[in-house]
Amino acid sequence: MLSARKAVQQMHEYHPPLAGRKGLRLDFNENTEGCSPRVLARIREITADDLARYPEREPVEAIAAAYLGLAAEQVLLTNGVDEGIHLLCEAYLESQDEVIVVTPTFSMYEIFAEATGAKVVRVQCDEDLRFPLGKVLTKISAATRLIAVASPNNPTGGVATREQLLTIAKSAPGAALLVDEAYFDFHGQTVMSDVGTQPNLFVARTFSKAYGLAGLRIGILAGPREQMPVVRRVSSPYSVNAVALLALPEALADGEYISSYVEQVNAGRTKLENELQRARIEWWPSEANFVLMRIGERHREFVVAMRQRGILVRDRSSDPGCEGCVRITLGTGEQTERLLAAFREVVAELKLGAEVSA
Numbered sequence: 001m002l003s004a005r006k007a008v009q010q011m012h013e014y015h016p017p018l019a020g021r022k023g024l025r026l027d028f029n030e031n032t033e034g035c036s037p038r039v040l041a042r043i044r045e046i047t048a049d050d051l052a053r054y055p056e057r058e059p060v061e062a063i064a065a066a067y068l069g070l071a072a073e074q075v076l077l078t079n080g081v082d083e084g085i086h087l088l089c090e091a092y093l094e095s096q097d098e099v100i101v102v103t104p105t106f107s108m109y110e111i112f113a114e115a116t117g118a119k120v121v122r123v124q125c126d127e128d129l130r131f132p133l134g135k136v137l138t139k140i141s142a143a144t145r146l147i148a149v150a151s152p153n154n155p156t157g158g159v160a161t162r163e164q165l166l167t168i169a170k171s172a173p174g175a176a177l178l179v180d181e182a183y184f185d186f187h188g189q190t191v192m193s194d195v196g197t198q199p200n201l202f203v204a205r206t207f208s209k210a211y212g213l214a215g216l217r218i219g220i221l222a223g224p225r226e227q228m229p230v231v232r233r234v235s236s237p238y239s240v241n242a243v244a245l246l247a248l249p250e251a252l253a254d255g256e257y258i259s260s261y262v263e264q265v266n267a268g269r270t271k272l273e274n275e276l277q278r279a280r281i282e283w284w285p286s287e288a289n290f291v292l293m294r295i296g297e298r299h300r301e302f303v304v305a306m307r308q309r310g311i312l313v314r315d316r317s318s319d320p321g322c323e324g325c326v327r328i329t330l331g332t333g334e335q336t337e338r339l340l341a342a343f344r345e346v347v348a349e350l351k352l353g354a355e356v357s358a
């Protein structure tokens, strides 16, 4: 009988809870209002000929590289950050290698690493969910081949500083360090300018979050000039489709759209944080478009009660160190007002936090 590789047999299928997402989508950290109108206008101009051709990635890579201040050889466009992670695992991991991930975090690092048969070494964030630099450094060994750090991290919203990230890169010269900057736009700090000088540093960006293009599946993997040809070897030349390639230059050109959206999200985040403070619900400072909070034992009821009010939020209770936690994405100013009104009602109804019971 046909059987999969042992490493694959041991894996579980990953099914993000996407079914029945009717309502205000504050559950997947997507953009909640849609992409720039300029992007949509460009997509509407697409012709049958555009779709009949195999997509040509390189010219758009040159545009993305110029946007990032990098050389074209340092940049690979990918089918979302997910593909960038997959390619790094394919290019660098042997079954005896180790991959360090800082938990709780985005699940695809573990999934793609496990598929290669490599050993995943989990480093749990400190109690306050801060980045545990010291613990990461102690886990680096001769077998470490990949270290994945999301900054800002999902689901915590916490960050690793540039100094911390460079310390890791220098402490593990035989490993690829992937800094996943999927939420860069909301934070504004980056290690992209270190890509040319740090020989094992890769940086990933996505257009699925601030840019509102999760459905197009497009991301960027930037890395050292000497390493990127190796990564390209394991990539399909057509993994980024023609529609995404035609849309990307417009998305990059409309900086105004991104700043205005990010401004609203970040203002909303402060409002939500103030509300949590008032209700005395534990939460963690975030630099992304979401906030993680500890609702406690009634976390499931909280998610249901929000859904009944037309607002989708994400239960993160099963993430390590996140018992009773829920993550809420922020959107436009108007959506934040809707969120806060529902949140106050649910907090009162379920008698959460300290304010209500006082």
Ligand SMILES: Cc1ncc(COP(=O)(O)O)c(C=O)c1O
Binding pocket: 028, 029, 079, 080, 081, 082, 083, 106, 150, 152, 153, 154, 180, 182, 205, 206, 207, 208, 214, 218, 219
């Ligand atoms: C840290 C992080 N990286 C990557 C992704 C996925 O990015 P993409 O849609 O580009 O594959 C997510 C999505 O939730 C994320 O939270």
